[in-house]
Each structure stands twice: as C-alpha cells, then as structure tokens.
Amino acid sequence: MSAQQPGIPGEIQEQAPGHVPAASPAATPGRVLAMVESLTVRFPGSGSAAVEDVSLVVHAGECVALVGESGSGKSLTARALLGLLPRAAIATHTALEIVASGGTLAPAQEPGHRRWDAIRGAHGSLVPQDALGALDPLRRVEHEVGDALRLHHLASGKDRRHRVRAALNAAGMPEPERHLRQRSDELSGGLRQRALVAAALIADPEFIVADEPTTALDAGHRGNVLARLRQRVDQGCGVLLITHDLASVRGVADRVLVMRHGRIIEAGEPSRVLTQPTHPFTRELLESSPAGKPRGVRLTGEFRSPGASLEPADPTPAAPIEAPRATCAPRLELADISVSFGTHQVLRRVSLELAAGETVGLVGESGSGKTTLLRVALGLQSPAGGTVRVDGVDRQTLSAAARVQLRRRLAFVPQDPLDSVPRGASGGQILADALRAAGTPRASRTAKSAALAAEVGLEPDLLRRPTQSLSGGQRQRLSIARALARDPEVLLLDEPVSALDVTVQARVLDLLDEVQAQRGTTFLFVSHDVDVIHHMSDRVLRLENGEIGRS
Template identity: 45%
Template sequence: MSEQTLITLEDLSVSFDGAPAVKNISLTVSAGQVLALVGESGSGKSVTARSLLGLSGGQVSASELTICGRDARNLADSDWQKIRGNTISMILQDALMALDPLRPVGREIGDGLKEHSSLSKAQRVQRVHEVLASVNMPDPELRARQRSTELSGGMRQRALIAQALAGNPQVVIADEATTALDSQLTALVLAQLRALKEQGRGVLMISHDLAQVAHLADEIAVMRHGEIVESGPTAQVLNHPKHEYTRQLLQAVPSGVPRFAPLSITGAPRPSVPERQTPTGPLALSATNLSKSFGKHVAVEQVSFDLPQGKTLGLVGESGSGKTTTARMVLGLQKPDSGTVNLLGERFAPLHEPQRKQLRVHMGAIYQNPLGSFDPRYSVGQLLTDALSRGKSKRAAEYRVRVAELLEQVELSPGLLERNPRELSGGQRQRLAIARALAPKPSVLVLDEPVSALDVSIQATILDLLDQIQLETGTSYLFISHDLSVIEHMSDHVAVMHQGRIIEQGATASIFGSPQEQYTKKLLAAMPRLR
C-alpha cells in the first residue's frame, strides 16, 4: 500500500446551531487504502464525510483539514466546486433518489465533466462510455441513453459509481453504498470499491455492516455520539475490540449466530437454543402452485411452500425474484392467477375479502417502511386502538388495558401514546409496527424486509424481540429478506426464489451448509461473513 497520505483530519468538530455533531475527531486516508468509518445512525459518520466535501451545512473547525495536499479549512464555495468530483467524490446510498429520473444517466455524468473539465462534447460522451464500461455496465452506450428508472438496481448502482469516478478523483467516499441491496448487488459494489483501492485511490467507506467492512477495509474507526471511540487495523478491531460499543456492534451481526441466541448485549452469556414443542394440528400457512403475471411478465410461477405452527420460513432471493409478489398473494392483497393459500387449514386465497373476513384476523404483516404504512393522522394510541377494534374505534380509553399490554410486549414506553409516529426513532417505529400487527393476536405474520433499513444494533434488538414473541406466543413467521445473514439466524426453514420460482427449499442448516442449486451456491458465495 502506498504511503502517500490523501486525507488528514485533526481535531475536526462540526456543530449545528451550537449543538455538536462531531467532536474533535482525527483520521487519515492513504492512497491504496480503505478506511471504514462505522457506527449507528446519528454517530457522526455522514457529517464527517460531508465535511470533506464542504457540504456539512454546519459550523466546521479543525486544526488540520488537508485534502490531497490542499488546506481545506477556509475554502470558498467556488474552490470547493473545483475539488468536488476531480479530487474527491462521493457514492451516495440511494441510487434511485440520487439520480435524476428525468435525464439519461449519460447526460447526468457528462454534466459533471462539463463543469470540471475542458473536454469537448464528443470527448465527454466518450469519457462517459469509458467510465460506465470501467464499472462493468453492460452495453454502456445504450445505458448512457437510458434514464435511471429504466435500469435495474445493479445498473443504477453502477451508474452512481461511474458518476463518482468520472472526474478521476484521488479519494472516493462510499456512504452506505450497499444499504438495502441484495447479496449479489452488494458483492458487485464491494468489488468495485476493491478495484478503486487496487488502482491506488483512497476510499473512505461509511457503513454499519461489520461483515462487509471485514472483507474490504484496511483500518476501522468506530464512531459513537460524534466521537471516535476505537480505531486501528481491521483484524485488531474486529478480533480484539477494546471498547464496549465495538463489542456491542460485533455481537449484533447475525451471521453465524445460532437460532434464538440473542444479538443485543444483555450482560449475560448467550443461552443454548430453547427447546420448542412440536406443534400439532394443521399447518399455519400453506401455499400451493401460486402464479402471477403482469402482462407478459411472469412474476411468480408455481410457488408452493408450507409453514408449520410456531416456526419461521425464510424466503430469500435477489431483487425482482418474486418475493414481495408472493407475500402480497399470501396476504390476500393480490389475487393469484392460479394456485391457493390455506390459513390454519382453511382456504384464504383466492377468495373475495368478505368470504375470508373471519380468517383475516389470524394474518398480520410487518413492512420495511413502517411510517409509510401508518395513517399520518393517528397517534400511537389511536393506531393501536384502530388495530384492536378492527377499524371501528379510535378512542384509546376503550382498549386501555390491551394497548398497555401491547406496548409492554414490544418494550415501548406508555409515554409515547399521544405521540405521532413521525416523532419516533426508526427502532421505535418498527416496534410500533410489530405491536400493531400483534394486536389481533394473529397466528401468522408476514415480515417483508422488516429490518433492512435499520442500523445493526437496532436490527439486533428487533430480531431479538421477534424471537421472544415467537417463543411466547407461538406465532408463525414468513420472513422475507435479501439479507442472508438475517435469514440464517431467524429461520427454521428456507425457500430460495429465482426468476419467480422456488428453486430450492429445506432446513436452514441444510440450505446454508449443503446447497444443491448453482444459484443458491452463488447467493451464499456473495454473502459477507464476519464469523
């Protein structure tokens, strides 16, 4: 690795209206090095990164802030504009939001070159094609003419990386560039970041995923509450953590952790897996030959699976494999073209809603974005009361005892009853979503990416909570996720979807230990592991 230092920060502090967000942190990034900045949301990672681009929006001070040999402490906006893109650039988290849906991606990349280079129009077009090809974009000339909405998730992420590389910067910041991507897209992005390192660029990788960091970073700096609490070579920090917060982050990674063993720190050693009685009676849920097409596109084809009572079936596959369409048919939100769903031994789909009204209470759902599923007019108490009364009442006093029980079950304070969900943290909102789903005491919960947008430590507490609820109530889970480490930890059985079909299913240990299908092997090979 080159010894050339590209970024030097000494005593960086950033505040907003007097409130400190980053407090006296110091770090360096060298050529050919990946420095990972890890920590939860609100720890100061992104504020630190944006300070390196002159975009923090706060009051910045530092005893040294050097970018590729240039003192950046008192740069004018016009000087920052010359540095951004050419010297230092950023790969953002959400490609669909970061790219303009009204313009072809080639023009969006080219506009940055127009601002920062003296290339002619023809030369800019050629450079756009070159940089798209460099990130393995298939048919770059065609993709340059397409808008972001016409590209797949992987192609959009490639376009974002190409945009960051167009000006040939020496330093690239990757700010949660793999969040919510499936394992194969994640592997693609990590490979691109590794290529940048091998080209001799400096990479500042911002992530809460220590499994990914372990495979890419040379050094790690752990941030909490605006401060770096621990730093050092990757192997040292991951294998011999010194700070309690670092140990908490490491324990929260679900990869390789046995079923029902807690992920959040409890102060006690991990217990052995509890024994559960074998359920008797009909299956909690059974899908038989479900199929669904949209026009000429076959989204789901001949999908069948069984979910026993008190168990969890993990449904995995890359984006577009048909997982969510399957979930919507199971929930009765989308009518299958063919096939059936039985709930507790009785037909549930494809009946009309009035015919399955009595069964509806036994089925619940938890989604990736809980705020999007809440009525914005309702308080916490009104949401739970609405669920308990099945839409007949919003007066919490009538259901005070049961509402209190639900809040206690998901470990939320009664003081939140009058709050609007917009005022809650991400973890609190997901707990509220779980409480609402549990209100009618369902036998089956369909969980569609319930933790993909959460930090690893908050994710750990939610997964532990779901385990606890299942052990206490015997609720069955259909758990849908692109995160294989979560599926491995949470599932008794796994079904693997590819191009609308279930290609392999079986016990979790069997699928993860001895996969039979080539596609499953490919998915597992792309899965970053910490343990």
C-alpha cells in the first residue's frame, strides 16, 4: 500500500476534467484480496438462479470490471464478496475469502456474521449504486462519510472532521465545508454520489467494490472519480468495478468480465474484449452506444424483451425513426424562474420554452439546479419568482382543482426511482396505482400493467417483486412505465437512462422516440451523458451558475 496517510485522498494530484489515466496492462497482479468460487444465488419462488456458478478473483494492484445488462447478477456477485446479499437470498459457494495484509479475514461465513463488521469499511468497502437509499436522511453528511473512521477507531474529533472534509474534496464535492452539516435529502443526486465515494475511500481500504460509482455524475467529475479509483489500484488496492460505461472500462480496467443471465460469458483484457468480442451479447453491448448516431436514428433493430434470443441480428439497417415536427405554440413555458435555498441562489431568472413534440436536452454539472427546474415545472417546488405556463395557461391563475388537472398533463421520470415509491410496494402495485390515477378502469389495469412493462423491456414476473429487490436498471424501467401510464403531453426526464446498461439504454431511448412519434409527447430531457443528449435532442441548453444558455 501507499505510504500516504490513510483516508486523505485530497493529497492525490488533481486530474483534468474528464481525464482517466490508462490502466497499465503490463502490471503483474499481486496477492489475492478477494475471491469467490462457484457462487450461486437464488431467491425463493424464482425458477432460475440470479447468479449461477460464478467464480472470480481480484488481486492487489488490479481493477476487474464486471459489465452486463441490468439484472444479470453483477451487483449480487459483488455484494456477496462483502457479505451484503439481501436477507431473502440463498447463496452457496465452494470458497469465499477477503484477504488483508495480516491474512484471511472472511472464510465462508453467513452474511450476518459479526466478523463482517470488522471487514467492511476498513479492509473492504462498497460504493453503492443507490445514492439515496444508501444514505440515512436523518444523519448529516459529516457523520455518514466519517462512519468508517468512527466505527474502526481510526480517527476522532477534529482529525475525523478534517479527513471527512479532505475525502469530500477529493471526491469532487464543491465547498465541502458547506455540505458537512447537510442531510442527504438536501443534496442533488450527483452530490450524494460523491459523498458515497468519499465514504467508501476514507479509511483507505485494500479492496473496493464500486457499483456504478459514476451514475449521477457529469463527465468531468466522472473522470475524476475513475482517476481516483485507478490511482488506488496503482497504489496496491484491488477494485471490482461494476459499470455500464464501456468508455470507463477501456481507461481503467485490467480485466473485463461480461455477465448475462447470472453467468460470466466472456472474459479477457479490455483491448481484446472491447475490440474483438467473441460472444454475440458482447458485440451487442458495443453496437448499442448512441455515440455518433444522429437524432431520429434507431439504436436497435426490432425491439427484444430481456429474455429474447441474442442470435446475430439481420444485418439490414433498421429504418430510422422519423423525428417529430414541432409546432410554434409552446406546450410548456418557464419564464424568469428564480429559486433560492437559504442564502444560496440555485436558479436566476431561468427561461425556456418547449414546443409540442419537441425534445429539449438540458445539461449542466451536478448540483447546477437541473432537478430543481424540473420540480418547478411539475409544481413540486414553488419559485421565488417567475411563471409556469402549460399551453399558454398560467398555473398560478387556476384554482387548486384546476391545477391538479393541469399537472396530470405532465409526468416525471426521477433520477432515483426508489425516492418516489412506497417501501415494500411491488412493481405491479406501482403501475396499477398509476393507472388508477390516470382513470384506467380496474378491470383493465392488470393487462395494461403487463403491456407497459413489456414496452420498457421489464419481464412480467418482476412486477410481483418489491421494488427494493429489483436492480437499478429494472427500477428505472419501471419508473418510465409508470410515467407513461397517464399518456402525458409533457414528459420530464431526470437522467432516465443513467442506471441502464447500453443495450437496455438503447431500447429505452428507441422507445421514447417511438412514444414521441406516436403521441406527439414533448420531452425535457436531463442527462450527464453527452452522447445520449445529442442523440435524443432537437435543441440542447446548458444550465450553469443558475443561468441558462445554448450548449
């Protein structure tokens, strides 16, 4: 390990925004830090295993990337290495070990065994995918990030606060001192993600599981987080990186494992797997990227459900999707919107218009106010000044009942689906409730729910499971299906594909294009992914320093 003081990542040299240092393919892997052999994970009532006969090993000085579709078993495999499988999971394996400099720490013991408490945070850590669910909304950021130092008695008092501040700064948190006393629900999705990265790295663990660690981050901060992880690897750590961002795999990983339907189907060095894949599914992953594909061009062939065959597709190019033609009258208009939280002004006289059938892309750094602007449009956040009009009607001039009716013409796909659904509710219950609110007759709701699930590539049996047991990508697809239940005129999308792998992302983006072409729906599309934004948008606006301009 490096001789630098544990938990002070702020001493790492700053990287240029978006820069990711290349992995060193010539590096020889060190000792084994984590390994599992013949891992199988099942859930009661499920006909097939979620993970089946998977073996992997992570060495010191090595980054292993695990890629694949949502629900393929990536996160379950990674969590098994830290004893963090869900309670309902039934796991078997022939070997499971976490190894530190002092020897083996975790022989095959049940996940709830107290010995795991001595491992997690100090020797092995997790950057979880769910930025909201992983943070306690009742605790301050300072305490959440510093927990590993407190629980493992590594620092106290002023020293702990100093190290928390340094860890937040290294993770890209702007003005870390200002955020120390805040709670997670006061932070944007990107700021929450940076807090999770800081919490995972603060105690300088030897083994790091990074489960989609850059999902909510803009390109610059995404590159910086990946650079931090790579630097930890070069200092002797081992990293298991779960990601759907193939660009980050190219720049960071030493080995790539591709998962599908609970099994590892391809493995090798990034230079080989990402340029000369042997499995049809790996080839589909690479071909589904929106990079360089203009507005209106389909990303996939005929829509396939997640369980459909992946035999090589017909080489005939899919017909392009006809881009909708916008009319002159604004469907949604935001005029001179200003919003402040305390003394911090988030939005300054922001104005934009969306025509019927148009997609406007909105970009900006994490914390720039994009989500706040969407909440104002929905009527969930009252602006300090400005006007919201739908089809020329000023919402503030209407009665309460009329405002409710007006709001039903707008739908929202949130960045974090778990933030907007009842705990314990199944996917079927969530869709049925959305259809009830949309006025769908009771007798038709089950069939309509199944049809909506099929539209977004969500398998019917997943509707019976609680949303907490779904993968991040499955939850996002459910969120899109729920938004479509009311057949909205305006769809506000806050990072709608950030948690999706590229194949499912491609299907969802094609689906949104089809919905727009068939229904004339207007989209305000927020994303950090430049390739996605330019593929989907008629116009692109940038929100910066609380003000808006063209990108």
